[in-house]
Amino acid sequence: xxxxxxxxxxxxxxxxxxxxxxxxxxxxxxxxxxxxxxxxxxxxxxxxxxxxxxxxxxxxxxxxxxxxxxxxxxxxxxxxxxxxxxxxxxxxxxxxxxxxxxxxxxxxxxxxxxxxxxxxxxxxxxxxxxxxxxxxxxxxxxxxxxxxxxxxxxxxxxxxxxxxxxxxxxxxxxxxxxxxxxxxxxxxxxxxxxxxxxxxxxxxxxxxxxxxxxxxxxxxxxxxxxxxxxxxxxxxxxxxxxxxxxxxxxxxxxxxxxxxxxxxxxxxxxxxxxxxxxxxxxxxxxxxxxxxxxxxxxxxxxxxxxxxxxxxxxxxxxxxxxxx
Amino acid sequence: xxxxxxxxxxxxxxxxxxxxxxxxxxxxxxxxxxxxxxxxxxxxxxxxxxxxxxxxxxxxxxxxxxxxxxxxxxxxxxxxxxxxxxxxxxxxxxxxxxxxxxxxxxxxxxxxxxxxxxxxxxxxxxxxxxxxxxxxxxxxxxxxxxxxxxxxxxxxxxxxxxxxxxxxxxxxxxxxxxxxxxxxxxxxxxxxxxxxxxxxxxxxxxxxxxxxxxxxxxxxxxxxxxxxxxxxxxxxxxxxxxxxxxxxxxxxxxxxxxxxxxxxxxxxxxxxxxxxxxxxxxxxxxxxxxxxxxxxxxxxxxxxxxxxxxxxxxxxxxxxxxxx
Numbered sequence: 291x292x293x294x295x296x297x298x299x300x301x302x303x304x305x306x307x308x309x310x311x312x313x314x315x316x317x318x319x320x321x322x323x324x325x326x327x328x329x330x331x332x333x334x335x336x337x338x339x340x341x342x343x344x345x346x347x348x349x350x351x352x353x354x355x356x357x358x359x360x361x362x363x364x365x366x367x368x369x370x371x372x373x374x375x376x377x378x379x380x381x382x383x384x385x386x387x388x389x390x391x392x393x394x395x396x397x398x399x400x401x402x403x404x405x406x407x408x409x410x411x412x413x414x415x416x417x418x419x420x421x422x423x424x425x426x427x428x429x430x431x432x433x434x435x436x437x438x439x440x441x442x443x444x445x446x447x448x449x450x451x452x453x454x455x456x457x458x459x460x461x462x463x464x465x466x467x468x469x470x471x472x473x474x475x476x477x478x479x480x481x482x483x484x485x486x487x488x489x490x491x492x493x494x495x496x497x498x499x500x501x502x503x504x505x506x507x508x509x510x511x512x513x514x515x516x517x518x519x520x521x522x523x524x525x526x527x528x529x530x531x532x533x534x535x536x537x538x539x540x541x542x543x544x545x546x547x548x549x550x551x552x553x554x555x556x557x558x559x560x561x562x563x564x565x566x567x568x569x570x571x572x573x574x575x576x577x578x579x580x581x582x583x584x585x586x587x588x589x590x591x592x593x594x595x596x597x598x599x600x601x602x603x604x605x606x607x608x609x610x611x612x613x614x
Numbered sequence: 615x616x617x618x619x620x621x622x623x624x625x626x627x628x629x630x631x632x633x634x635x636x637x638x639x640x641x642x643x644x645x646x647x648x649x650x651x652x653x654x655x656x657x658x659x660x661x662x663x664x665x666x667x668x669x670x671x672x673x674x675x676x677x678x679x680x681x682x683x684x685x686x687x688x689x690x691x692x693x694x695x696x697x698x699x700x701x702x703x704x705x706x707x708x709x710x711x712x713x714x715x716x717x718x719x720x721x722x723x724x725x726x727x728x729x730x731x732x733x734x735x736x737x738x739x740x741x742x743x744x745x746x747x748x749x750x751x752x753x754x755x756x757x758x759x760x761x762x763x764x765x766x767x768x769x770x771x772x773x774x775x776x777x778x779x780x781x782x783x784x785x786x787x788x789x790x791x792x793x794x795x796x797x798x799x800x801x802x803x804x805x806x807x808x809x810x811x812x813x814x815x816x817x818x819x820x821x822x823x824x825x826x827x828x829x830x831x832x833x834x835x836x837x838x839x840x841x842x843x844x845x846x847x848x849x850x851x852x853x854x855x856x857x858x859x860x861x862x863x864x865x866x867x868x869x870x871x872x873x874x875x876x877x878x879x880x881x882x883x884x885x886x887x888x889x890x891x892x893x894x895x896x897x898x899x900x901x902x903x904x905x906x907x908x909x910x911x912x913x914x915x916x917x918x919x920x921x922x923x924x925x926x927x928x929x930x931x932x933x934x935x936x937x938x
């Protein structure tokens with residue numbers, strides 16, 4: 291499961307900051323969100339299990355489920371988050387649902403309280419598992435923090451997944467799972483067969499880093515930094531495009547999504563952009579079924595403030611190649 | 615796959631020290647032998663695949679295969695290693711075989727050159743994959759090093775697995791897979807869905823540690839240390855039991871196996887021993903089928919020299935409780 295002292299520290303942090311309902315013995319330390327999903331899928335689902343996924347969603351989460359033999363049920367996402375009614379219509383008795391309610395990937399919506407209650411009620415009613423992927427909720431820029439879905443659930447039906455990849459750095463490879471108490475043994479068995487246990491040194495260092503308050507300070511500091519980068523990016527987009535292109539998901543996280551006209555191919559734009567060393571991610575790849583939107587996922591976490599306006603200017607030229 | 619500079623260093627080391635036939639691009643860094651087995655099993659086998667396992671064998675390797683839905687074919691091990699003829703008789707067209715030829719776990723035999731050729735010929739003939747688990751071959755005490763099976767193979771049918779858990783420490787969680795060139799893409803796809811990539815910092819440190827010669831010096835130094843511990847353990851056993859109990863697998867590694875009379879239960883001895891803070895591992899747990907031998911697996915890597923004679927003396931009393 292990981293070092294007990296680290297898990298104690300982390301449990302305290304999650305209770306305070308994310309309103310996660312957890313004891314240290316429910317925390318399993320893993321190598322990141324991806325392993326967290328992998329272990330969870332293998333415990334909760336069987337080959338053939340139907341699982342709701344957000345449409346669009348994080349591509350690598352789909353890979354895990356497909357690898358575990360699940361049958362994916364894409365459920366549309368709108369500005370209020372996952373459309374539960376559409377999910378119930380698509381496949382009512384699904385075995386589970388994977389959601390990112392704090393900041394949906396890639397559209398960026400924050401799931402409303404009403405939708406959260408609806409999702410939890412559905413899961414309780416049909417006996418489904420919810421996997422809550424809370425990959426970047428530390429970075430919320432305006433609204434008050436929304437408590438985790440796990441903390442709102444009273445039926446121990448939510449598996450909560452978090453990572454240090456966004457707040458610290460991805461090559462650290464440290465993430466965690468908050469496991470419902472009656473599933474701990476099954477998670478341990480599957481994980482033990484997979485890679486035994488997590489590396490020790492990082493856990494010791496992180497425990498000290500959090501305990502001493504450095505982590506909270508680091509998150510506060512980087513939040514201001516990322517907020518500034520987001521503001522510059524939004525301003526630059528509005529300046530270049532005169533508000534002609536819709537921007538989605540600016541209230542949290544380290545990316546936003548820029549809708550492009552349906553006649554454009556986001557894949558082609560991304561390829562043209564890559565030739566100019568502009569790294570964009572096409573929105574259409576996030577769809578399991580046929581893409582409903584064309585758009586560009588723009589990460590700003592790693593973009594120096596001074597480079598952003600020029601990058602958006604170059605992007606504008608890419609979107610309208612006829613003007614070149 | 616891991617850091618390229620680490621993989622270059624490691625490939626050079628494996629070519630020189632283990633006669634492994636590998637280029638850096640064939641090396642995938644993983645979190646240890648267990649993840650190496652997990653990734654390999656998922657790439658090479660399907661649910662229902664028949665796979666030869668050593669009987670007795672490493673219990674956690676069996677867990678990986680069972681988790682991947684494989685059907686295990688136990689193949690007996692003798693003093694020359696895996697009995698290939700018995701395997702062919704049991705299930706000729708198996709999809710693969712997992713072996714520990716450098717130092718069989720738990721019986722400690724070193725696979726003879728004749729058996730190695732026989733195994734490679736069988737695998738080539740039926741198109742099977744061999745997974746070579748080379749978990750502790752750095753510690754060989756008498757005989758000349760035997761080259762790896764992978765290095766003897768001319769048909770790219772061997773997946774070679776190694777780890778730093780024995781030579782450095784298990785909580786480091788660093789191991790590696792040498793992948794046949796035409797399977798690299800499949801290994802990458804499976805591993806990427808599992809946990810993306812390995813942590814960076816340890817790789818950088820290890821690359822420097824190996825390049826500067828510290829690792830080779832460390833292995834030489836610890837080999838002398840473990841050899842001394844093994845000698846004291848063997849002497850103490852012979853002194854206490856007057857040669858009455860057979861000792862298996864003393865030529866390599868960090869454990870030996872002590873056969874106990876068939877009327878004794880190695881599980882019960884291990885339980886009685888644990889109450890006296892003597893940690894033994896019962897041999898019978900290593901069998902997939904019904905145990906052919908009762909015995910005790912004694913690890914000596916972590917036993918201070920001065921404690922060994924007293925521990926063996928206590929063990930003797932446990933083996934003969936009527937005399938207490």
